[in-house]
Amino acid sequence: MGAPMIGARVERKEDYRFLTGGGQYTDDVELPRQSYAAFVRSPHAHAVIKKIKADKARKSPGFIAVYTGEDFAAAKLGGLPCGWLITDVDGQPMKEPPHPCLAQGKVRYVGDHVAIVVAETQQQARDAAELVEVDYEVLPAVVDGRQALKPGAPQLHEIAPGNKCYTWAIGDKGVVDAAFAKAAHVTKLDFVNNRLIPNAMEPRVANGHYSRADDSYTLYVASQNPHVERLLMTAFVMGLPEHKVRVVAGDVGGGFGSKIYLYAEDVAVTWASKQIGRPVKWTSDRSEAFLSDAHGRDHHTIAEMAMDKDGKFLAMRVKTVANIGAYLSTFASCVPTILYATLLAGQYKTPVIHCEVTAVFTNTTPVDAYRGAGRPEATYVVERLVETAAREMKIDPAEIRRRNFITEFPYQTPVALLYDVGNYNATMDAAQKLADVAGFAARKKASEAKGKLRGMGYAAYIEACGIAPSAVAGSLGARAGLFEAGEVRVHPTGSVTVFTGSHSHGQGHETTFAQVVADRLGVPMENVDIVHGDTSKILFGMGTYGSRSIAVGGTAIMKALDKIIAKGRKIAAHLMEAAEADVEFKDGAYVVAGTDKKKLFGEVAFAAYVPHNYPHDKLEPGLNENAFYDPSNFTFPAGSYVCEVEVDPDTGAVKIEKFTAVDDFGKIINPMIVEGQVHGGLTQGIGQALTEGVHYDASGQLLTGSFMDYSIPRATDVPTYQVDTRETPCSHNPLGVKGCGEAGAIGAPAALMNAITDALGVKDMPMPATPQNVWNALKSKKAA
């Protein structure tokens, strides 16, 4: 047995294929008799479809078929379902307007699906789609959440008067108002959390294949959760028996939330493939991705924090309008509620909190979870308020945080969550040291000497990962369970294949999970393979999102490993003629305590499959176990970020001089992979604060519809990061792990905007802090 595998910087098992062009992404799957699809999309944000004429398309070279909403209605295909029911403050269920795969008489955003066209090649499908003529009667559109709530605003759905999906609230408003009345100081901010487009580098792809031979379907799709996709598609949309549908999500080129959902295209290609008797593949181009992948964020929030004279937090009051776009995407409803308001305690002992959220339909692309999903929005509220309060009360921003940190655990927040463990002072101490906060004053002086403005900002975030338990999620409106499944198959020669319901699309599960297995079984890493992303191989899966894979999926594997080891112990006891209680499993071998009797794990596996000498009266042959794991609580990663910027007041350009992140993810399996997750998360968070933001014009046209207009960070936009970790193991899973995928995106925007507002000496300014916005903020400050 070599060095311990848990905590080791192991190079990734998946890298070789990715580095040599051997990855198998969904677009790389090419089936015999493959046909190709293109979608006719609405060029209008809001319009009635008067007529669809496809005569010219039908004559186009390579044309095979065209289907419209009428065909889908005739086939009785259902609409796309929403997976979380939110109950309005009036006690009524949220408004769930029909979400047809292809528009039924009306389109509601630019990019809405009007028809699917199938042809012999991808180019021919696109050519034919161009020739489909649609007569529209254009209606007035509304793109802003607050505008959509106003009387007289264009109405999207008959069943949602005033465009309201729901108003939801948490906390006791009377108690909170009373606390505000007694406050020595109140800090108030009114801001927008900008709408973002996830932009995983691999655009979405769906390739549906119906087989008449056995009346079954296979859908190859770039998805983060193939089982959930199958469940939603079969049970709610197509009315198919689940066992007749296989969903395969092989190598997936990034997700960040955008590939969680069941999309119209997935259903359309699957259904069309049966109609034409050939596989149908749709590959999104980037322009379509901008229009049709679920967007993220888009909140308008008024937030207030009440404090006593020493800066102790007394109460928080938050009112948010969440723009959820034209239709309810799969998990849209829980993001600005359950995943947002419950995080508003942050790392602090704020005793009472009230938050009210109104979710609004607008003529824009549907909004759903994007890396962090609600938690970045919550952290932005809390950490911008805290930093602003510190400045207003002239208390050091780290000190005001320390005065309010939760220090005793478990801690019940006033917004439903029960934090099991944490050590917020530890991450703050480490971050301050690593960021050389003590040297900031001198650096600021040096910047000033050059005519530059320097600022520093903090963010002390908390995150809730691995939504759980299912029973609690269900009581809050979840229409799905939130467990995970895993299966460990030990082969006769002792090598191991693990099947996980988690899905890797960059996270490196093939390595991290193999480390866990190798460590537990004492077998070499190269003898362990991790399989994911295929409903025909994996018993079940809830997929990967919300930083849940190691905490929930990893624990399911651990449980299956326990069963393997327990069965192996019985076999080993039989082979060694020892009492089971005397047999220990250690370093890859079963040993009888106090003797030199020993059976290697591989020998026991072999005995299980070649059971010549075997306790047949007590055990079945074979060594294959599965487990489901439903966690007893969320996990709570937390950390402290410090950002230092230099601003050029002449141009408004912001340069990130230092970005320091100290996270507490509990136990870490592979620090190299964890650091990579943090770097990526930070960069997406910095993107939100510095470069990214969706713009629609008043008619609902997406102005930021390509990488030339929507700026995801490039290498020159971001610094080399300083990252470190502190470790308080999660108390309720066997690995002590918490999850790390979203942390960076959650903490970075607030830290960066706190640094920029510090540099500029302004209370607030809008994200993204583009040179123009910074320059305008400085100009307004001068004018004031």
Added chain:
Amino acid sequence: MTIKVSLKVNGKPVSAEVEERTLLVSFIRETLRLTGTHVGCDTAQCGACTVSMNGKAVKSCSILAMQAEGADVTTIEGVAKADGALHPMQAAFKEHHGLQCGFCTPGMVMNAIDFAKSHPNPSEQEIREALEGNLCRCTGYHNIVKAIGAGARAMAGK
């Protein structure tokens, strides 16, 4: 209209009849079925389709296949040694965790190899500027920058 295109890809002569409008990237992915070269955008911004053409890194989405007539093209599939051993730049990406989902990776590696030829010992800033035409959404570039520096030095025998 179709046209015959002949060129060398990964050391082997290839020839095919394609539509005139066929992009080099479509020729590589669809005609030759070399799917390691990826398409991440439609505005020549992301660099996932980068290949080497006559020794220079180019975005194969911005070239027609017929413009590559007679050219010597190397794709990511042609970078490792025949025995499967990784090129020093590929090895550096692996060692420094310079990839996550792997989708931008082939383009990153192809660009990095070209860059390293003229920058045997690049500074961090030089590397970041050289990545102007390659987008990554996973890594935050931190480890890509480290990998390219190490890979360039390894290629130069340093």
